[in-house]
Amino acid sequence: MKAVHFGAGNIGRGFIGKVLHDNGYEVTFADVNAEIIDALNRDHEYTVHISEEDGASYRIKGVDGIHTANDADQLAEAISEADLITTAVGVNILPIIARTLAPHLANRTTDRPLNIIACENAVLATDTLKAAILAEVDGASLSNIGFPNSAVDRIVPIQKNDNILDVKVEPFYEWVIESDSWVGEDKLDGVNYVENLMPYIERKLFTVNTGHAAIAYYGKTLGYTTVSEAMDDEKVVAYLRQVLGETTRYLTENYDFMEEQQKQYIEKIIARFRNPYLSDDLDRVGRGVLRKLSPNDRIIKPLVYLHENNMDHGALSKLVMFALQFDNSDDPEQVEMNGRIESAGTDGFLAEHSKLDSKLIEEIKSSI
Ligand SMILES: NC(=O)c1ccc[n+]([C@@H]2O[C@H](COP(=O)([O-])OP(=O)(O)OC[C@H]3O[C@@H](n4cnc5c(N)ncnc54)[C@H](O)[C@@H]3O)[C@@H](O)[C@H]2O)c1
Numbered sequence: 435m436k437a438v439h440f441g442a443g444n445i446g447r448g449f450i451g452k453v454l455h456d457n458g459y460e461v462t463f464a465d466v467n468a469e470i471i472d473a474l475n476r477d478h479e480y481t482v483h484i485s486e487e488d489g490a491s492y493r494i495k496g497v498d499g500i501h502t503a504n505d506a507d508q509l510a511e512a513i514s515e516a517d518l519i520t521t522a523v524g525v526n527i528l529p530i531i532a533r534t535l536a537p538h539l540a541n542r543t544t545d546r547p548l549n550i551i552a553c554e555n556a557v558l559a560t561d562t563l564k565a566a567i568l569a570e571v572d573g574a575s576l577s578n579i580g581f582p583n584s585a586v587d588r589i590v591p592i593q594k595n596d597n598i599l600d601v602k603v604e605p606f607y608e609w610v611i612e613s614d615s616w617v618g619e620d621k622l623d624g625v626n627y628v629e630n631l632m633p634y635i636e637r638k639l640f641t642v643n644t645g646h647a648a649i650a651y652y653g654k655t656l657g658y659t660t661v662s663e664a665m666d667d668e669k670v671v672a673y674l675r676q677v678l679g680e681t682t683r684y685l686t687e688n689y690d691f692m693e694e695q696q697k698q699y700i701e702k703i704i705a706r707f708r709n710p711y712l713s714d715d716l717d718r719v720g721r722g723v724l725r726k727l728s729p730n731d732r733i734i735k736p737l738v739y740l741h742e743n744n745m746d747h748g749a750l751s752k753l754v755m756f757a758l759q760f761d762n763s764d765d766p767e768q769v770e771m772n773g774r775i776e777s778a779g780t781d782g783f784l785a786e787h788s789k790l791d792s793k794l795i796e797e798i799k800s801s802i
C-alpha cells in the first residue's frame with residue numbers, strides 16, 4: 435500500500451506518517467521544504483519520540499520525499515500509484531494542493547480505490563479540498579476516489595532536535611474519519627471511523643483549539659512565551675476554564691454530548707496542556723490569527739452562537755480582544771491584521787473579517 439502525504443511538517447511526520455507506517459504503508463512526503471525533502475531521501479527513516487516520563491521512541495522506516503515544485507514527474511507517478519493521499523499543510527494551503535493534485539487525479543489510469551483526506555484544524559477541511567479540486571477538473575474524472583473528512587488531535591510543537599527529521603510528540607492522539615465517504619475495504623487501524631464527523635471535529639476544535647488559543651492570546655498579554663509557563667499561572671487556568679465552560683454550552687446545545695462527558699474531556703485536555711515533558715511556544719499556538727478570527731473557526735463560531743441565543747459569552751468576547759493584541763511580528767497574519775485594523779478600525783475589521791454585528795462588537799470592546 436502506498437500513501438502520499440502533503441506537508442512533511444510536525445503533524446505530518448509526528449502523527450500521520452507514523453499511523454500510515456504502522457498500517458504498513460510506504461509513505462512519500464510531498465513538501466516545498468527542500469531541506470526536509472533532501473533529508474528524507476538521504477535517510478529514508480526518522481524517529482518519533484513520545485514526550486512523557488521514560489517515553490518510547492519509534493523508528494519510521496521506508497519513507498521518501500518529493501519536492502512539489504521541482505519534481506513534477508515523480509509526483510505524478512507517486513499520485514498514480516497511491517492508495518491514500520493525506521494533507522497536513524494548513525487549511526489556507528489546500529487550494530494550492532488542489533491545483534497540484536487535480537491534473538494528476540484526472541489522468542489516473544486505474545480504478546483502484548483512492549481516499550484523499552485533509553488533516554487540518556478546520557471544520558470539514560476535506561470538503562474544502564474537494565471543492566477546490568472540482569474547480570479544476572470534471573467530477574466524472576474522479577472515479578472511485580473517496581473524500582472523507584477527518585479530525586486530527588495530537589500536540590506536536592515546533593521541533594528543536596539535532597536530527598531535522600525526528601519529532602517529539604505528546605503521548606495522546608486521536609484521528610477520526612468519516613466512514614461513509616471512505617472507498618474500498620482497507621481501513622486504517624488506530625483510527626476511529628464515524629458516520630457523522632461534525633460532533634467530533636467541533637468538539638476537538640472548540641475544546642482543544644479554543645482552549646489553546648485562550649492560553650496563547652491571554653498568556654502573551656501576561657508576558658509568557660510557552661504553554662507551560664502560562665499554565666503555571668492560576669489566572670490563565672481560571673480563564674481557560676471560563677472559556678471552555680462557554681464552548682461546552684455551545685457543544686451540549688448542538689450535539690448529544692452530556693455535560694459530564696464534556697467535563698471529563700476538558701480535564702484530560704487540561705492535563706495534556708500541562709505536560710511537563712512538552713515545550714510548546716505560545717507563538718506557534720497563536721499563529722494564523724486571521725484564520726483563528728474567521729467566522730467558522732474556534733473563537734467566532736461558538737461566540738456568535740452564544741450571543742445569538744442569549745447565553746454567557748464574556749470569556750470568548752475577551753478572547754477576541756486578547757487575539758487582537760497578539761504580539762508576534764513573525765506571524766504574517768498578525769502583521770496583516772494590524773494593517774487592516776489601522777485602516778478600518780477595530781469595528782470595521784471585526785465586521786468585515788469576523789462578520790460580527792455591531793452589538794457584539796461593542797460587547798467585545800468593553801469586555802476587558
Ligand atoms: N502541530 C500540531 O499540534 C497540530 C495538531 C493537529 C492538527 N494540526 C494541523 O496540521 C496542519 C499542519 O500543522 P503542522 O503543525 O504540522 O505545521 P508545519 O508548519 O510543521 O507543517 C506544514 C508543512 O506544510 C508544508 N507546506 C506548506 N506549503 C506547502 C505546499 N504548497 N505544498 C506542500 N507542502 C507545503 C510546509 O513546508 C511544512 O513542512 C495545520 O492545519 C494544523 O492546524 C497541527
Ligand SMILES: O=P(O)(O)OC[C@@H](O)[C@@H](O)[C@H](O)[C@H](O)CO
Binds near residue numbers: 587588718719722
Ligand atoms: O494548528 P493551529 O494553528 O490550527 O492551532 C494551534 C494549536 O492549537 C494546534 O496545532 C494544536 O496543537 C493541535 O490541534 C492539537 O491537536
